[in-house]
Amino acid sequence: AQSVTQPDIHITVSEGASLELRCNYSYGATPYLFWYVQSPGQGLQLLLKYFSGDTLVQGIKGFEAEFKRSQSSFNLRKPSVHWSDAAEYFCAVGDQAGTALIFGKGTTLSVSS
Amino acid sequence: KAGVTQTPRYLIKTRGQQVTLSCSPISGHRSVSWYQQTPGQGLQFLFEYFSETQRNKGNFPGRFSGRQFSNSRSEMNVSTLELGDSALYLCASSLDSGEETQYFGPGTRLLVL
Numbered sequence: 001a002q003s004v005t006q007p008d009i010h011i012t013v014s015e016g017a018s019l020e021l022r023c024n025y026s027y028g029a030t031p032y033l034f035w036y037v038q039s040p041g042q043g044l045q046l047l048l049k050y051f052s053g054d055t056l057v058q059g060i061k062g063f064e065a066e067f068k069r070s071q072s073s074f075n076l077r078k079p080s081v082h083w084s085d086a087a088e089y090f091c092a093v094g095d096q097a098g099t100a101l102i103f104g105k106g107t108t109l110s111v112s113s
Numbered sequence: 114k115a116g117v118t119q120t121p122r123y124l125i126k127t128r129g130q131q132v133t134l135s136c137s138p139i140s141g142h143r144s145v146s147w148y149q150q151t152p153g154q155g156l157q158f159l160f161e162y163f164s165e166t167q168r169n170k171g172n173f174p175g176r177f178s179g180r181q182f183s184n185s186r187s188e189m190n191v192s193t194l195e196l197g198d199s200a201l202y203l204c205a206s207s208l209d210s211g212e213e214t215q216y217f218g219p220g221t222r223l224l225v226l
Contacts, residue, residue: 098213
């Protein structure tokens with residue numbers, strides 16, 4: 001079955017520390033991978049996406065993610081977290097059309113000072 | 114360019130009623146998808162419309178339906194509301210020209226009493 005797993009429900013990181021959010025997927029076809037962020041009361045904002053090519057992709061707000069096919073993973077990273085990064089982060093997988101996305105359950109990021 | 118807009122933003126209904134939610138995609142976008150977000154089930158794909166035709170459908174009962182108009186605006190309808198239909202309903206639009214990115218609206222929060 002197609003699925004996305006985000007093992008960490010909640011993560012707390014100190015401001016200025018590095019961040020890694022984990023994402024594992026199960027998908028029968030070539031996966032198209034996405035990370036979205038959702039602030040309270042808001043819709044989803046795309047951070048970055050992987051369709052093909054270089055397995056390390058850069059996104060907005062200083063985020064990057066690495067696609068590892070052998071591990072079926074697409075982990076999100078940021079070298080230095082800011083208080084404004086506190087939000088819920090969703091990993092998603094879809095086909096080339098990118099419409100019927102399958103989302104993970106999300107990871108809530110808290111940032112401590 | 115204006116983003117995806119959804120109306121209304123908040124809605125309270127009672128069990129057994131029906132509800133219609135509206136979504137206006139980004140100008141030029143032809144594909145509109147709907148998602149339901151609940152604390153228990155997370156983000157789940159409802160359906161996708163393109164050129165006034167339903168192109169893809171998630172695993173939801175027939176009480177959930179939608180349509181798309183010639184200007185790409187979309188509506189979704191839920192009949193015979195149940196308490197479990199309380200959720201944030203998100204609409205997303207995309208160009209549909211190849212490797213796609215979906216842009217999400219702020220959502221409509223529906224509370225069923």
